[in-house]
Amino acid sequence: MGRAWVLGDGVSTDAIMPGRFNLTTDPAALARACLCEARPEFAGAVRAGDVIVAGRNFGCGSSREHAPVSIRATGVIAVVAISFARIFARNAVNIGLPVIRCADAAAAIADGDEIAVDVRSGTVIAGGRRWSGEPPSALAVRIAEAGGLVELVRSSGWAALESTT
Amino acid sequence: MGTLVEEIIGNRVGRRVAAGDTVVAPVDCAFAHDVTAPLAIEAFERMEMPLHDPQRVVLVFDHVMPAATVAAAELHQRIRRFAADHAVRNLFAEGICHIVMVERGYARPGGIVVGADSHSTTYGGLGCFSTGMGSTDVGVILATGRTWFRVPETLRVEVSGELAQPLTAKDVALHVLGRIGGDGADYMAVEWGGETVERMTLDQRLTLANLSADMGAKAGLCEVDATTVRGIGGDDGVPIARPRSPRYVDTVHVDVTGLQPQVAVPPAADNVHGVTDVAGTPIDEVYVGSCTNGRLEDIEVTAAYLSGRTVHPDTRMVVVPASRRIYTEALRRGWIETIIEAGALVMNPGCGPCLGRQHGVVAAGERVMSTSNRNYPGRMGSPDAEIYLASPAVAAATAVAGRIADPRRAH
Ligand code: SF4
Numbered sequence: 374m375g376r377a378w379v380l381g382d383g384v385s386t387d388a389i390m391p392g393r394f395n396l397t398t399d400p401a402a403l404a405r406a407c408l409c410e411a412r413p414e415f416a417g418a419v420r421a422g423d424v425i426v427a428g429r430n431f432g433c434g435s436s437r438e439h440a441p442v443s444i445r446a447t448g449v450i451a452v453v454a455i456s457f458a459r460i461f462a463r464n465a466v467n468i469g470l471p472v473i474r475c476a477d478a479a480a481a482i483a484d485g486d487e488i489a490v491d492v493r494s495g496t497v498i499a500g501g502r503r504w505s506g507e508p509p510s511a512l513a514v515r516i517a518e519a520g521g522l523v524e525l526v527r528s529s530g531w532a533a534l535e536s537t538t
Numbered sequence: 539m540g541t542l543v544e545e546i547i548g549n550r551v552g553r554r555v556a557a558g559d560t561v562v563a564p565v566d567c568a569f570a571h572d573v574t575a576p577l578a579i580e581a582f583e584r585m586e587m588p589l590h591d592p593q594r595v596v597l598v599f600d601h602v603m604p605a606a607t608v609a610a611a612e613l614h615q616r617i618r619r620f621a622a623d624h625a626v627r628n629l630f631a632e633g634i635c636h637i638v639m640v641e642r643g644y645a646r647p648g649g650i651v652v653g654a655d656s657h658s659t660t661y662g663g664l665g666c667f668s669t670g671m672g673s674t675d676v677g678v679i680l681a682t683g684r685t686w687f688r689v690p691e692t693l694r695v696e697v698s699g700e701l702a703q704p705l706t707a708k709d710v711a712l713h714v715l716g717r718i719g720g721d722g723a724d725y726m727a728v729e730w731g732g733e734t735v736e737r738m739t740l741d742q743r744l745t746l747a748n749l750s751a752d753m754g755a756k757a758g759l760c761e762v763d764a765t766t767v768r769g770i771g772g773d774d775g776v777p778i779a780r781p782r783s784p785r786y787v788d789t790v791h792v793d794v795t796g797l798q799p800q801v802a803v804p805p806a807a808d809n810v811h812g813v814t815d816v817a818g819t820p821i822d823e824v825y826v827g828s829c830t831n832g833r834l835e836d837i838e839v840t841a842a843y844l845s846g847r848t849v850h851p852d853t854r855m856v857v858v859p860a861s862r863r864i865y866t867e868a869l870r871r872g873w874i875e876t877i878i879e880a881g882a883l884v885m886n887p888g889c890g891p892c893l894g895r896q897h898g899v900v901a902a903g904e905r906v907m908s909t910s911n912r913n914y915p916g917r918m919g920s921p922d923a924e925i926y927l928a929s930p931a932v933a934a935a936t937a938v939a940g941r942i943a944d945p946r947r948a949h
Binding site: 434437442464526531534 | 560562573574576577580584585587602607609610613654655656670671672673674675677678682684686720724725754756806893895912914915916917919
């Protein structure tokens with residue numbers, strides 16, 4: 374079980390990783406700056422196994438992949454939200470940070486609640502309750518199983534994705 | 539049969555496609571800039587494959603150019619080394635990536651372009667299917683020349699009415715953004731059409747396609763016509779896609795007759811008001827530039843308003859022509875001199891202060907009027923600064939008044 378970090382609607386990639394801090398590709402340095410202005414205590418207190426829970430359009434704005442990379446590098450195992458911005462969701466899947474769309478869970482979970490997720494089925498469990506979010510697409514599952522997009526295409530070529538679709 | 543985006547992708551992959559299909563498609567050109575290229579290079583290196591085609595790769599230094607810190611200089615150095623090692627010659631430090639991609643002809647009607655930047659939707663304004671992705675996707679394209687897409691559903695925006703001076707495409711796009719919201723076109727293509735769009739210049743259409751990204755869209759597209767072909771210096775004889783019996787998820791009708799100049803009020807780009815609602819708000823910094831509004835027409839509007847006027851002593855104004863070509867042309871026409879004499883600072887082509895790293899970073903409690911596309915807290919510096927977004931006409935009037943001003947009432 375991890376703890377839930379609850380954020381609101383429209384958390385942008387500028388909030389997750391402000392432009393002034395992403396002049397590096399080092400995951401550990403990015404993790405230290407993750408959410409540094411929106412939630413200054415986050416980077417210091419987050420523990421492996423924690424989950425971010427957010428509202429609508431999580432990760433909107435800039436395409437910077439530094440945002441999901443920084444979240445993953447903090448030890449957060451998944452992001453649960455009502456909805457995700459397109460590029461953020463794609464980036465997250467590509468690098469192996471699972472995202473779960475589940476509006477009911479996002480509305481009910483409070484900051485600091487104990488939380489567990491089953492990424493494969495899209496299930497979220499917190500405070501003794503259980504929600505079924507949207508399961509990931511077949512494509513997202515293939516990418517996740519391979520360990521990321523680079524690993525999938527390197528080992529199997531595009532044929533792997535063409536046969537999934 | 540299909541929407542503009544279905545037709546373009548279908549032509550390119552050689553079979554009919556429909557919204558919801560997933561396709562693996564060839565990419566004509568992929569680009570990354572100084573912030574996103576380093577992660578793309580790392581992803582490419584993990585592929586352990588040769589570069590697919592150096593001609594189809596473009597690298598642009600624009601976000602922090604020239605380097606403002608040692609960290610930025612090291613990123614630039616890394617990109618230059620990669621380019622040298624892999625014989626990539628399309629390396630530019632002459633303006634914002636999205637402007638360079640059009641000026642240099644990498645984005646063409648009917649093509650497929652992927653950029654490691656969210657506003658890569660811009661070239662849809664000239665009838666190209668172009669979209670923003672992250673660095674890993676671009677790294678994989680560098681190695682394979684291909685990527686996967688889910689063919690998007692299409693939201694049609696039908697614009698009618700006369701755009702009376704000083705209204706521009708920026709006002710139209712902000713108005714639509716306010717109506718449908720920052721996720722109103724999530725995962726969709728926005729297809730811009732109607733008599734008003736048909737009368738727009740290519741620059742204006744590029745602004746519509748650009749701001750489609752801020753509606754959540756995967757692409758923003760306009761049909762190719764004589765204006766497009768003139769704007770890009772002739773077509774390449776590729777088949778021109780048109781919507782044929784298209785099925786849209788929805789159609790938004792906008793009549794711009796009597797529309798006020800539009801302003802996005804912090805903290806969100808979709809919190810859009812008529813300028814009279816916020817007129818009089820004191821402003822500390824005005825920024826004219828960005829991939830949305832740093833084009834020649836925008837510099838012209840700014841110079842025309844500033845001619846014979848001066849920037850208010852309580853504010854400062856930063857003007858950044860979006861590319862070298864725009865900068866030199868504006869110089870030739872005397873517009874840069876007018877802008878400088880009015881008291882504004884003119885910076886070298888690039889993203890300027892848009893993303894808060896250089897050329898006008900703002901302090902807590904300050905208010906900015908910007909012609910860019912994003913006003914998230916922290917975007918231009920302190921998270922406690924407020925950013926308003928509007929057209930160059932509103933920005934110029936605001937710079938002179940020192941507070942948000944309606945350009946229709948020159949004082
Ligand atoms: S001008 Fe601003 S929005 Fe456009 S590419 Fe540069 S940083 Fe991004």
